[in-house]
Ligand SMILES: Nc1nc2c(ncn2[C@@H]2O[C@H](COP(=O)(O)OP(=O)(O)O)[C@@H](O)[C@H]2O)c(=O)[nH]1
């Protein structure tokens with residue numbers, strides 16, 4: 001088997017027949033199978049089993065009585081269960097167009113990449129299927145923050161939060177993955193040195209049923225990020241905190257020596273911006289320096305950003321307090337927090353951006369113009385030339401259909 005389409009489901013019964021029907025149009029029954037990894041409490045299992053009876057493509061159900069790790073745990077279970085060379089992960093609500101699968105696999109084959117990511121944020125990709133501007137904004141902001149936290153690993157991935165991707169099974173070490181929340185692709189990319197290709201896609205509206213994303217998922221995502229990336233961001237924060245203390249000390253010294261307070265504040269800000277830069281070079285972004293731009297360019301862009309940010313923070317504070325009537329300490333806390341994230345994103349994404357990342361984006365965008373998959377259009381059935389996969393077993397899940405066999409893989413953790 002060359003391809004297993006892994007579909008995690010939680011109460012998606014009304015979507016199953018349409019999803020299997022559309023998958024059967026694009027998948028070759030000799031090369032591909034569909035595997036539902038289901039944690040439902042409704043009649044989704046019955047819907048899958050009845051679709052399996054008429055589907056031309058082999059369709060299996062793996063129902064978990066204990067939904068360990070939620071959505072991510074289900075995907076990992078599916079990867080473990082698969083004996084195929086490639087696994088394609090997609091949602092069960094038709095927000096991910098099945099018609100795009102051949103293009104994703106072709107992109108992986110052409111570029112010899114380990115992962116083919118369907119992206120809402122490159123080329124003609126689009127996330128308008130996310131309900132409401134608030135969810136769209138949260139998605140865009142968290143994507144930007146996540147990419148900033150992994151500037152190297154995610155430099156070729158504009159949408160690490162997508163749930164629609166194909167991965168070469170042998171390229172993933174399941175033992176490294178921690179099943180948490182909704183973002184399994186991020187977990188895979190952050191913990192492996194892996195090559196990526198992207199295809200843009202338009203994230204559709206749900207076919208039926210309700211989204212299962214909620215605030216708790218958001219909190220789980222933040223803890224996933226912190227765990228994956230605790231090191232760099234916390235170092236950045238510690239240096240920023242020392243910088244703030246140094247700022248106050250310098251200002252106190254200069255005013256005690258008779259300098260006008262505004263001039264003292266400016267001098268203190270300039271001194272700490274320069275000091276912070278050198279500490280960040282040394283302790284936060286050290287290993288990124290050789291791949292990024294020249295020293296003086298890094299210094300110039302860092303100084304310009306921090307200087308501008310320091311200048312505009314005060315007027316923003318005044319607007320929040322005087323015009324929006326936000327209590328001054330809350331307003332000050334909010335501006336400091338925003339400034340912190342803005343500074344971190346800017347340094348990771350601009351100051352220490354690896355050289356050549358721009359060229360890749362341009363290449364992806366030009367591909368995008370010709371291949372966007374907004375609606376369902378029948379395409380050629382999937383044909384994929386790839387090496388054979390890594391079979392493994394699934395100990396605590398019941399399933400319908402053939403099993404795989406086990407193979408152990410080494411441990412390890414990823415570094416950006
Ligand atoms: N197996 C399993 N699937 C889940 C779970 N939570 C969500 N899903 C599935 O994951 C996919 C994405 O979830 P969805 O609610 O559409 O999230 P959204 O697209 O971000 O709004 C859907 O196919 C869900 O049925 C879970 O706990 N277990």
Ligand SMILES: [Mg+2]
Pocket residue numbers: 091093095206211
């Ligand atoms: Mg969805």
